[in-house]
Amino acid sequence: METKHETNLAETLARELKSPIEIASNTAAALRRVALPPGWTLEEQDDSMKLPAPxxxxxxxxxxxxxxxxxxxxxxxxxxxxxxxxxxxxxxxxxxxxxxxxxxxxxxxxxxxxxxxxxxxPEFSEEWRRWNGKNKQPMSQADFAAFIEDNLKDIASPDSAGLPSGAAMLEMALSFEATQDMRFKSAIRLSNGGVNLSFVQDDDAQTLQKMSVFERFAIGIPVFWNGDPYQVDARLRYRVRDGKLHFWFELVRTDKILEAxxxxxxxxxxxxxxxxxxxxxxxxx
The missing domain is CATH 3.30.720 (Signal recognition particle alu RNA binding heterodimer, srp9/1)
Incomplete structure (x- = not known):
C-alpha cells in the first residue's frame, strides 16, 4: 500500500522536474499514460500544419x-x-x-x-424534375394545357404503341384552353382508349362542344443530367369539381426507370x- 510519505515524495519530484512523469506506455497502440502534479493541466498542440507536407x-x-x-x-x-x-x-x-x-x-x-x-x-435532369414535380398534381384546364405546351418536346410517340404524338397532345392542349370557361357536361369512353368530353356554355345549355382526350401517353426524357433518354409511360386522369375539370397525370413506375x-x-x-x-x-x- 502506498504511504503518505511516498505520495508526497512523488509530488515533490514532479514539481522539481517540471514535467509529467510517464508511468506506462504501449508502443504498439501508440498509447501513453502520464501522472500530472496537482494543479497541472494537459494541453494538446498540433504542429502538423507546419510540416512541409501532411x-x-x-x-x-x-x-x-x-x-x-x-x-x-x-x-x-x-x-x-x-x-x-x-x-x-x-x-x-x-x-x-x-x-x-x-x-x-x-x-x-x-x-x-x-x-x-x-x-x-447523380444530378437529375431538368426534364425529370419538371415531370416528377407535377406528377399526380391536379391542375386546371388552362394550367394543364400550359404545362403540355411548355414541355411538348418531351412527348414521345413510340412505333406501334397506339400512343398520341406530340402534335395530337398539342391539339388536346389547345382544346383545353378553348373550353376552360365552359361547364363540363359528360364523358364517354371510346373504344380506342380515349375519352370524349362534352361541354356547354353556362349561358346557353343547348350549345354543346366535344373534345377527345387520351387515357395514356408517353414521354421520352433523360433521368440524369447529360444522360440517355428513357421512355416513361403516363396515365391521364381528370376530376370534376363545381362543373369544372381538373387534370393530372400519373407517371408509371418511375422507380423502375430510375433503376435502369x-x-x-x-x-x-x-x-x-x-x-x-x-x-x-x-x-x-
Whole structure:
C-alpha cells in the first residue's frame, strides 16, 4: 500500500522536474499514460500544419459527374485499398456513391483510417424534375394545357404503341384552353382508349362542344443530367369539381426507370475504376 510519505515524495519530484512523469506506455497502440502534479493541466498542440507536407492523405470531396468521380478514384486510390459503395432507394429517388480511398484491404492484420472519401450523387435532369414535380398534381384546364405546351418536346410517340404524338397532345392542349370557361357536361369512353368530353356554355345549355382526350401517353426524357433518354409511360386522369375539370397525370413506375438509368451509371463506375464495389452504407452503425 502506498504511504503518505511516498505520495508526497512523488509530488515533490514532479514539481522539481517540471514535467509529467510517464508511468506506462504501449508502443504498439501508440498509447501513453502520464501522472500530472496537482494543479497541472494537459494541453494538446498540433504542429502538423507546419510540416512541409501532411503525414498522410486525407480529404472529403464531392464530385458533380460520374467521369470526375471515376478520375478522382483512379488518381488517388489503388485497386487493393480503395472501395466504392452505392446506396440506392429507387422509390424515394435517392442515389449516392461513396469511394473510400484509404479503406481496409484484404489483409486481416492491416487497418486503415478510412478518412479519405469521395462522394457522388447523380444530378437529375431538368426534364425529370419538371415531370416528377407535377406528377399526380391536379391542375386546371388552362394550367394543364400550359404545362403540355411548355414541355411538348418531351412527348414521345413510340412505333406501334397506339400512343398520341406530340402534335395530337398539342391539339388536346389547345382544346383545353378553348373550353376552360365552359361547364363540363359528360364523358364517354371510346373504344380506342380515349375519352370524349362534352361541354356547354353556362349561358346557353343547348350549345354543346366535344373534345377527345387520351387515357395514356408517353414521354421520352433523360433521368440524369447529360444522360440517355428513357421512355416513361403516363396515365391521364381528370376530376370534376363545381362543373369544372381538373387534370393530372400519373407517371408509371418511375422507380423502375430510375433503376435502369442507375444501372448504367453503376456499370460505368465498376468497369472504369476496377475497385471492389459494394451495395450498402459504408458507415452504418
Amino acid at each position: 503525414l498522410r492523405k486525407t480529404a472529403t470531396v464531392r464530385l458533380r459527374d460520374a467521369d470526375s468521380f471515376i478520375d478522382y478514384v483512379k488518381r488517388h486510390g489503388s485497386l487493393t485499398d480503395s472501395t466504392v459503395w452505392c446506396l440506392a432507394d429507387y422509390v424515394q429517388g435517392k442515389i449516392a456513391f461513396t469511394a473510400i480511398i484509404n479503406d481496409q484491404g484484404e489483409d486481416p492484420g492491416a487497418a486503415a483510417w478510412r478518412d479519405h472519401r469521395a462522394y457522388f450523387a 438509368a442507375t444501372s448504367t451509371v453503376i456499370t460505368t463506375i465498376r468497369e472504369k475504376t476496377g475497385n471492389p464495389f459494394f451495395f450498402g452504407d459504408p458507415f452504418a452503425n
